[in-house]
Amino acid sequence: MHKQSSPLEKLSEHKARFGLKSSNKRSFIIDYFLKADRHFTVEELYDEIKQKKPEISYSTVYRALKLLAECKLAGQCTFGDSASRYEPIHQYEHHDHLICRRCGRIIEFENDKIERLQKDVARRYGFHVSAHKLELYGMCRKCRKVQKGQRQ
Amino acid sequence: MHKQSSPLEKLSEHKARFGLKSSNKRSFIIDYFLKADRHFTVEELYDEIKQKKPEISYSTVYRALKLLAECKLAGQCTFGDSASRYEPIHQYEHHDHLICRRCGRIIEFENDKIERLQKDVARRYGFHVSAHKLELYGMCRKCRKVQKGQRQ
């Protein structure tokens, strides 16, 4: 069994391995991202960070997210819309997404039964599955209410 | 109950509704795409069609696929890689994808149990699901064999 390391440990392991140096800007971005614990496009994250640290550039945000993705602290999702998003990856945990097409809200869920069935399906086709993506698109409770109200 | 119309009926309904005219080039593209019954990026389809009808341009292929998507005769999928793909949509049928990361092979599958579980999950969150996407990434039987061979 391999001891799981914390996000920051993972990061410094990665830094050691690739001979990276630390920097306030990058630390700030990473910190902000992990604490916010939401889904961001590069641009969204950049826009929020710009408020607090205008001296941080888009490229740096882009590269920080890329770095996080490389050391598995962030995952990339491509939902229906244009730009792809990054989300913090939590240890031990895998999840899928419910996406509201009206307000854009993203809900994460887990379902072991579905996971198991996926593996079954794959096995049936001789596939070895290393990753999967499940996205449910629709309308969230709130938006359904609003829509109902509008129709009346 | 609404009578289901055939692909070509759907197409001409759509044409009627939007006052479109017909053209040999577009017909050729659509015909080729529906008969091939595979997943294509715009470019892949263009490249194949170029062989048979060099006078058809990329734009026209692009617009034909867009048109098919508009009248639900084609669906768009975005797998891990850069370009998005179009696939023919068959009536009554929904399917998900197994994608081999090594050779790019795409296998379609259906699984009612998974579909049902998805609906359950959504209901639990108050969501109304209108569409979903399930993709399993991994390695197909053939590629696994090759890899095994290489290691020996």
Next chain:
DNA sequence: TCAATAATGAAAATGAATTGCAATTTCATT
């Protein structure tokens, strides 16, 4: 046939993702 309007091709525009490079910063070692 004619006029109205859609389809087409080529090129340009768009938009996100990515990179090259010069300037700046980090940090282990003087």
Next chain:
DNA sequence: AATGAAATTGCAATTCATTTTCATTATTGA
């Protein structure tokens, strides 16, 4: 503290798929 090799940063430029523009050509109903 000073140094220098190496990483980081910002900006601009590039890439690449996608989408649009616009001038020309083709289709269709009157």
